[in-house]
Amino acid sequence: MTAQQRSPMSIPGIQSLGPLVDRVRSEGGQATGDLVREMRTVGESARASSLDDLARLCRVAAETIEGLASSGAFDEHADLVLTHLTNLVEFASKCDAMLTVGGDPSTLVPPSLLVLQDADERRHFAETLAMFLSQAVGSMQELEEEILSLETVDKPEETVAGIRRSMHTLKAEFGVLNMNGPQKLCHQAETTIDACTEHGVPFPVDLMLQVVDQLKTHLEALSRDTKASFGDITALLDRLRAVAEQACGGSAGQELVKLTVGGEFADSLTEFVTEARAHLTDAEGAMVALSSDPEDLESVNLTFRAFHTIKGVGGFLNLTPLVELAHAAETLLDGARSHRLTFGTMEIDLVLAAGDMIQQMINSLEGAPGPSQREWKLLISRLVAAAAGGTVRQHAVEVPSAAPRHEAPPAPSSPPPVAPAAVAPPVQEPPAIPPKPAPKPAPAANQRPPAATPKSAPAPAAPATEGDGKGPRVERTIKVSTTRLDMLVDMVGELVIAQSMVLQDPAIQRLDSQSLARNIGQVGKITRDLQEAAMSLRMVTVKATFQKMARLVRDVAGKSGKKVALVIEGEETELDRNVVEQISDPLVHMIRNAIDHGIEAPDDRRSKGKDAEGSLSLSAYHQGGSIVIEIRDDGRGLDRQKLISKALEKGVLPPDTNPQAMSDAEVYNLIFLPGFSTAEKVTDLSGRGVGMDVVRRNIEALRGKIEIDSRPGEGTTFRMRLPLTLAIIDGMVVRVGSNRFVLPTLSIEQSFRPSADDVHHLVDRGECVHVRGAVLPVYRLKDIFAQGDGLDDLAEGILIVVEVDGMRSCLFVDEILGQQQVVIKSLGMPRERVTGLSGGAIMTDGRVALIVDVGTLIESALSA
Amino acid sequence: MTSTAVAPNQGAAGVFAAGKFLSFQLSKEEYGIAILKVREIIGMVDVTPLPRTPDYVLGVINLRGRIIPVLDLRRKFGMEPAPFTNETCIVVVDVGKDQDNAFRVGCIVDTVSEVMTIGAEHFEPTPRCANAAGDYIAGLAKLKDRVLILLDIERVISDLDPTLLSQGA
Known part of the structure; x- marks a missing residue:
């Protein structure tokens, strides 16, 4: 599909461009009509031949000239436009010439886009440039040092990754400034670095230094003259490419799909990434919904729109492989939309897989490895095949047949990892990249769940030539570190x-x-x-995390052969971003456990008189200043007896334990012990006894708590109680002697003043106190923290009952001063963590009060 | 603590470049620390005692929203404790390899005197002596009418965290 198809077709219309430009030169603004028309034709045929650079140049030039002509401002900018046109025509003929001899025109360096600047923009550009230059000179220096240090450093991988990131950043910056040449050079350097890293080829130090030199020279030239032209880099590009190809060696098809950000909207990439992720999350949610209700057309529509928007915006950014994949998925979804296809598990899986791969590609924009060319091709062909339904066309089957596990399919000779055309999918119509940037963002935005927080709907920037922003306004967001x-x-x-x-x-x-x-x-x-x-x-909502869980439930249920309906409640509940990030892991473990151990197999359930489909509910809500996340299943529940006997068998409980004396909570908490599992056999889902230990650790790291409720035969509920934010805790301020301490309210159960009769002294074991039938050990903060001036008589002070790991004990303080929220700060000690303290808080009088870490405090008191 | 970049006894000039020093009083002696390490000087404020730390860690204070530990240099150097007066100051120093990871700590001194420029010709090697502060002395500066003890503040603080020095402060 590459050279063979292109070579005979030189681009029609290119020859006529030159004379038309000359005519405009002599006749001025009135004569632009023909030129614009011809320009469009050339642009479209260029697009068809996958000459993306040329296509874009033509399109932008045509739009700009048309705009100028209609506003009568052509003559004002005639000089600039004509110079640009001359360059453009020259580039076009070069491309054409390249095609006719069967070369790859994507190796040519395109001229800059035609950008008209009024005074303001020029000034803005100059400022941006100045800022960029001042930074870039420094980063070039660093880059050079890093490259040089490669020869001596111990861990070259990290340095290489650093170099690659720097290259990538430079590329993006050049892109923003519309400097195509340097951008291309950086891009190729990046590609080459990738290729070398991936195939274990030593880093081409000399070559990279040349790249840096070239860029440095250019930066210097730019600082003298902002219009300095970039030197000839063809030779350098060729060498970079050669190294990359050499590195890839025979492993064609293994190389990763490369996304090249380009186009006039390259600087909106970050927005695209954020939005695309949001869309994918929506789409995933909708697909999972669809799997429970195959008639749910709205879900199909929503997913269709998500992919469509990604495709559209991706198109502006020239993310061709991504666009092609999104297009294929969209085609499949369209089948369902138009009732041509019924969506079964296979189709849903395919769409989900497409979503995953797009996600992976998006991640690759941020430096992660992307999918391999082969996976990508295979998925597209499967999507296409599925979309075609039973009547699979001949050419649609060809590619899948090339996909089996053994060696790579006959790859195009000299595989340019960047040229997407080489692996274009066998779709009938060419990937429809909308010529006008307006992939109906409005309906997509309307259809989102109304409560979706200010995540802005996709707002493909208006064409550069008309920046006055008509059309629906979308809430603007900015990214802040x-x-x-x-x-x-x-x-x-x-x-x-x-x-x-x-x-x-x-x-x-x-x-x-x-x-x-x-x-x-x-x-x-x-x-x-x-x-x-x-x-x-x-604060962010837990929505994204919950939707990930929906996907997990579907997968795990499928794997374990169970039927599970997931009910999600309160997904709009907001939590500190850090907390949200860290609850994901515990949730995964708990949900896996709930499905694997909790919910019974369908037959089992039926025989117990339950609905064959198990129900799992995931909900989030506020309760008393903290957030509760609840996972409830209606499975078999925890088996008290089994837990105890397992614990005795594993030696977790001392053999003389009296099972009757243990509270339910104590028994249930056994499952959080490391290595504790009641599963008869270890499956790939769970049973190793690691999961729940991780759960508890993570939750405790967040200063949260977990509780278990369970009824045999009726199900289990896990309740995570989490602080709203990590920076602030609810604390009880207490006084010991002349100092104040803050105890986290979360670990406090109650406080009381003991009467002398309740206190008992045990020989060698310190003191304990009777509290509602239980005997609890007493620890005096005065002694632990050496507060000489604290009270000695228990009956004069206050005992605070705290609970850690299901163990209750009492802390003795002089007085409770009150309850307040405090901001946790580091104590500034070099070795962090002073035992028994988790940090300090600045109180309203400006003094510092120490925050007690009840867990380590009691631990240290025990070992003392 | 063997051969790090800071080697107190190999000739004072090797340790401290000539430059500006902040001089302060501790008991009867006058000490100096390189001004580049000094971030600011504040008057005595309320200190919250920090349990379970060495006794010369007097506690922590609120330095405009950041909590930093304060060290009692008298106690650190085994001198007689003295009551705090109006003259008592906390010299806030930054130690560590770079600005971002600096470990900020306050040092309580009896009184700060002045900032002076000391040329290399004034430096003297440390005499061997039995004073507890001996380990922390980087050298002496002989001025016209007195002797200034140049303190190696990083060494003082590295007792709290030995990694400070090994990371090449």
Whole structure:
């Protein structure tokens, strides 16, 4: 499909471009009509021959000239336009010439796009350029050092990865500045680095240094003259390509699908990535919904739109392989939409696989490895075959037959890893890349669940030539680094403290002024609002995580041969971003366990009089300042007896344990012990006894808690109680002597003042106290933290009952001062973690109070 | 703690480049630390004692929203404790390999005196002495009318975290 098909067809119309340009040159703006028409024709045929660079150049030029002519401003910009056109025509004929001799025109370096700049834009461009230059010179230096250090460094992989990232960044920056030559060079360098890394070929140090030199020279030239032209890099590009091909060696088809970001919207890549991910999540959710209700056309529509939008926006960014895949998936979905196909498991699996691969490709834009060419081709052909239904066309089967596991299919000779045309899918119509950027974003946005938070709907930027933004407005978002957010939150925390210090300053309180009091009150209110707003910046919904679980449920249920219906509630609940990221793993383990161990096989269920389909519910809700995430199944429940006997057998419980004395919670908590599993056999799903241990660790790392409720035969509920954010905890402020400590409310059960009768001294075992029938050990914070001036008599102070790992104990303090939320800060000690303390909090008087880590505190008291 | 970049006894000039030093009083002696390590000087504030740390770690303070430990240099050097006065200061220093990972710590001194420029010609090697502070002295600076003890503050702090030095501070 490459050279053979292209070589005979030189691009029609190219020859006539030159004379038309000359005519415009002599006659001015009135004569542009023909040129624009011809330009479009050339552009389209270029597109058909996969000459993406040329196609884009022609399209942009045609649009710009047309715009200029219609607004009568052509003559004003005539010089610029004509110079550009001359370059364009020259490039076009080069491409044409290349085609006729059977070469690959994608190796040519295209001229820059035609960009008209008014004074403002020019200034903006100059500023951007200046900023870029100042950074780039530094990063070139670093890059050079890194490359040189490769010869001495221990772990070249990391350095190579660093170099590759730098290259990638440079590429993107050149792209933003519309400097095609350097962009292309960086891209090829990146490709070559990849190829070398992947195939274990030593890093081509000399060659890369040449690349750096070339770029450096150009940067220097640019700093003198912003219009400096990029030197001739054809030779360098050829050498890079040769190295890459050599590295790939005979392993054609193994190489990864490469995405080249290009096009005039390259700088909107980050938005694309974010949005595409959101779309994929939606699509995945919809597909899972569809699998439970095959008649659910709305889900099909939603997925169709998701893929369609990804395809459209991907098209602007010239992500051809991605576009082709999205297109294939879309075609398949269209079959379902038009009732030509019924969507069964196979089709859903295919669409899900397409979603996964697109996800992988998107990840590859950020540096992760992409899918291999072969996987990509295979998937597309399967999608196409499925879309064609029973009447599989001859050529559609050809590719799958080439896919079996043994050696690669006859790959195109000299495989340019970048040329997507070489692996174009056997779809009848050419991948329909919409010529006009407007893949109906509006309906897609409307159809989203209304509560979807400000994640902006896909807003393909309006064509560069008409930037006044007509059409529906979408909420704008920007990306901000989390460190900056944290800094903001920190500073707001400071403000809150400073404000209350001012408020409590005796000098202020002596002033008897109503207006002052009012103003201070106002400042206080604004401060609190500000704090809330700052905190909310970090909050995201659990929706994405929950939808991932929907997918997991479907897969695990399929694997274990069970039927499970998943009910999701409260997916709009918001949590701190860090927390959301870290609950994913525990959820995976718990859901796997619930399905594998909890829910019975369909026959089993029927014989017990239950619905053959098990039900699993995943819900999130607020409860008393924390977030609860609940996983409830209606399976067989935990078997108390079995757990105890297993624990005795494994020696987890001492042999003299009296099972009757153990509370249900204590028994259930056994499953969190490492290596504890009641599964008779280890499956690939679960049973190794690692999972629940991980669950508990992760949740504790988040300062959360997990509880289990279970009824034999009726099911099990896991309840994770998590803090809203990691930065703030609810604390009980207590006093011991002259110092204050903060105890996390989460670990506190109750507090009381003991009467002398309740306290018992055990020989060699310290003190204990009777609390509602239980005997609990007493630890004195005064002794543990050496607070000499604390109270000694238990009856004068307060005992606080805390629970850690299902073990209850009492902490003795002088007094409870109150309850408040505190921002956790590091103590600034070099070795972090002082035993028994988890950090410090700055109190409203500006002083520091220490936050007690009850777990390590008791541990250390026990070992002392 | 053998042969790191900081080697206190191999001739003072090898340790401290000539430059500006902050001088401060501790008991009867005058000490100096390189001004580049000093971040700021604040008056004495409320210190929250930090249990389970060496006794010379007096506790932690709130330095504009950041919690930092403060060290009592008198106690560290085995001197008689003295009550805090209006003159008592906390010298906040940054130690560590780079700005981003700097370990910030406050050192309590009796009083700070001045910032002075000391030329290389004034440096003297450390005499061998039995003072507990001996390990932490990088050299002496002989001035017209007095002697300044140049403190190797990184060594003082590396007692809390030995990795500070091995990472090539």
